[in-house]
Amino acid sequence: MSNFDAIVVGGGINGLVAGAVLGRKGKKVCIIERADRFGGMASYAVDGGPSLAHALYNLSPRALKDAGIDVDRATFTGQQIDTVSLADDGNHIVFKANGVYWNDGSQHPQSKxxxxxxxxxxxxxxxxxxxxxxxxxxxxxxxxxxxxxxxxxxxxxxxxxxxxxxxxxxxxxxxxxxxxxxxxxxxxxxxxxxxxxxxxxxxxxxxxxxxxxxxxxxxxxxxxxxxxxxxPTGGMTAVVDTLVDGAKAADCTLLPGTEVSRILVDLDAVTGVQTADGQTLRAPLVLSNLASPLTSQLTGPSLFDIEATRRIRNIRARGTAAKVNLRLKDASPLPGLKSEQKDARLIYAPSADYVEAAFNPAKYREMSKAPVIEALRTEQPDGSHWVSAIVQYAPSDLDGGWTQEAQDRLAQITVDTLDCALPGLREQITDTQVITPDQIATATGAPGGHWHHAEMSLDQLLTLRPANGISRYAFGPKGLFLCGAATHPGGDVMGLAGRNAALMALEVQK
Ligand SMILES: Cc1cc2nc3c(=O)[nH]c(=O)nc-3n(C[C@H](O)[C@H](O)[C@H](O)COP(=O)(O)OP(=O)(O)OC[C@H]3O[C@@H](n4cnc5c(N)ncnc54)[C@H](O)[C@@H]3O)c2cc1C
Structure with missing residues (x-):
């Protein structure tokens, strides 16, 4: 039996940041991750393909700093990229920091x-x-x-x-x-x-x-x-490796490949966790990187009154983003793009009406036949080249389920859509991976495979995130805190939820 000051259940982006923040404040911390590698949704990948997350839009310098990571020296900082909005007629539009341009370099009339x-x-x-x-x-x-x-x-x-x-x-x-x-x-x-x-x-x-x-x-x-x-240079793996190094530098003990099967509670206060392989680890502070429904299952639901249970049950988390990774036969540039656009973020969303129309089928538990896509070209450590695409809408509760046929259909729709704007892309593809929201849920525990663990809607933000009465990280028994994307301020590869939760836990413990 090992004793710690704090245990973090789950080593996603937020769990790693929370652990490092606590460690730097002198706490003896253990971070326990079910998967063999850390990073959760951000780094989840199958068979050497690109990870779920592929771009940094929102990484918090404040979270990194409090986790002891020098933002300017972070190895992954990578290069800022332009966005190219793909058009079926090849007349793509380029968004740069200073304006919007046509593909030929002339300024777009809506730039100003x-x-x-x-x-x-x-x-x-x-x-x-x-x-x-x-x-x-x-x-x-x-x-x-x-x-x-x-x-x-x-x-x-x-x-x-x-x-x-x-x-x-x-x-x-x-x-x-x-x-x-x-x-x-x-x-x-x-x-x-x-x-x-x-x-x-x-x-x-x-x-x-x-x-x-x-x-x-x-x-x-x-x-x-x-x-x-x-x-990020080196992909999301490099981001996660840097956070793992931050946790190690803060003297955290890291336990990958270990599932927490129970959060132990005695007299309404947490006392530690039990793992699926039979270990008992003791700590008066437990931070859970999991969403509230799973966390309450780990403590046992009897610790929550009927009202709290009802609120937890009513949190909306319906995943709609799937990952479709297209393996390319070689390093050749994508057809229809200029050489300086080879690393750009590609968006397929020809109009706001198109995006709204893409959402309509999801209301009825169907996938979009004309989806919204964000794609990046990536190179994996083994030298393979891929188009990494986030495809919406692919609802977690798809009517009929995510059968192989449904996955093949989503891959087909994605390739057809991109090939219209980048004719010839289809011929460059040698293999396809589809990662659906229900697979994401199974792999990471994120409810519905939801990007933010809980919908970022007005009724689930700020003091209502993830639900009224449990918005300030403390959750149920004394010493238990939520620290994942479902808490304020939400998800993305950002780290603020983990950092805020750790600081709150320290404050409450004083
Ligand atoms: C398809 C897709 C693409 C995305 N792309 C981007 C992107 O490009 N950029 C971006 O900023 N964001 C992206 N996101 C969102 C981002 O990845 C998440 O919001 C963020 O990573 C959530 O981090 P987290 O630490 O809160 O949770 P998670 O990453 O879900 O971490 C939870 C961790 O807990 C572990 N765990 C679960 N159960 C147990 C247990 N019983 N015991 C121990 N460990 C357990 C899991 O294995 C996991 O590692 C994407 C999300 C999706 C779904």
């Missing part, structure tokens, strides 16, 4: 409007980032503790930031942040590929369409860290 819109969203994103870098407000007693003062200061800063926007812009922020991305974007832009790209970025990983309420929030959430998109 796009820049203004993105700039406004980035300003709003900066405000949301301040909220993301702390637990959701509330939960302190009326007394002026240090934590309460810090929270008041933080909220005051957000308030000042809002005030600095000016009266009309502040009103616009409050209107925009709760709106659907379709209406807000089409206020400033005609529908077409520029609007389509923004709509696609807003719904990525979500069970919503651009007309669904609150979808602007998702877009702004991803712009909170500046909106740059990076393909």
């Amino acid at each position: 409007a796009w820049c203004e819109l993105i700039q406004r969203f980035k300003t709003y994103g900066g405000l949301l980032r301040q909220l993301a870098e702390a637990p959701p407000p509330g939960g302190h007693s009326a007394s002026l503790s240090r934590a309460r003062l810090a929270e008041m200061l933080r909220l005051a800063k957000v308030g000042i930031g809002l005030k600095m926007l000016g009266k009309s812009e502040m009103r616009r922020f409050l209107q925009v942040v709760l709106s659907n991305v379709y209406d807000i974007v089409l206020d400033d832009l005609p529908d077409g590929p520029v609007a389509g790209m923004l709509a696609a970025d807003a719904i990525r990983g979500a069970a919503t369409g651009p007309r669904s309420p609150g979808t602007v929030f998702n877009l702004i959430y991803r712009l909170g860290h500046g909106g740059t998109i990076t393909q």
Whole structure:
């Protein structure tokens, strides 16, 4: 039997960050991961293909810093990449940091409007980032503790930031942040590929369409860290390796390939965990990288009252993003792209209406016949070349289930869609991998294989994330905390949920 100050159940991005933050505060920490490798959803891959996650949109420098990782020296920083919106007529559009261009290099007529819109969203994103870098407000007693003062200061800063926007812009922020991305974007832009790209970025990983309420929030959430998109050098494996090194440097004990079968509780306080291979590890603090339904199964549901159980059961987490990896026969450039676009992020979303139409079948548990795709070309360590594609919508609860026939159909639809815009791609493909949301759920435990473990909808954000009453990481018995993507501020390869949860656990323990 081993004794620790804290045990982290699950070594996804958030579990690794949480462990490193606790370790750096002098805690003796053990991180237990069921899979043989760390990284969870971010690094999950099959048969040498690309990992589920392929780009960094939202990695938090604050989380890295608190995990002891020097952001500037991080080996994976990689290169910022442009986005190319693919068009069936070959007239692709390129989004760069400074504007939107046609494929021939001339400026797109909507470039100025796009820049203004993105700039406004980035300003709003900066405000949301301040909220993301702390637990959701509330939960302190009326007394002026240090934590309460810090929270008041933080909220005051957000308030000042809002005030600095000016009266009309502040009103616009409050209107925009709760709106659907379709209406807000089409206020400033005609529908077409520029609007389509923004709509696609807003719904990525979500069970919503651009007309669904609150979808602007998702877009702004991803712009909170500046909106740059990076393909990490060495892929997601390098990102995860750096976090593993951070946890080791913080003296964490790492146990890969070990499943936690029980979180032990005595007299309403956690005492440790039991593993499936029969080990008992003791600690007065347990942080769970798993979502609340699985965590409550590990403690035993009897520790939660009926109201809490009902809230946990009602958390919505319906995965809609599948991964389709296309193995290429060699390193030749993709047809129809210029050489400088070989590493670009490719988006297939010709208009906001197209994205909304892609969502319609998912409402009825069907896959999109004309999907929204985000694709990157990657090279794996064994030298193989792939197109790594995130395909929506592929609902976890597909009518009839994800049979082999359904998987083949999704692969076919993906290849057909990309081949229309990049004619000749089909001939370059030698093999196809499909990873469906239900496979993701089985492999990682993420409910419904959901990108964020729980939908990022207005009723499941901030003080309501993942549910009312359990939004500040503490969960059920004393000493148990949630630290995964289902908690505030949410998922992506970001790390803030893990970092916030660790800091909250330390504060509560004081
Ligand atoms: C198809 C897809 C593509 C994505 N692409 C991107 C992308 O390009 N960029 C991006 O920023 N985000 C992307 N995401 C989202 C991102 O990967 C996740 O939001 C993030 O990785 C979640 O991290 P986490 O640590 O909270 O949870 P997870 O990664 O789910 O980690 C949970 C961990 O707990 C472990 N575990 C489960 N049960 C047990 C147990 N009983 N005992 C021990 N361990 C256990 C699991 O094995 C897992 O490692 C993508 C998601 C999907 C589904």
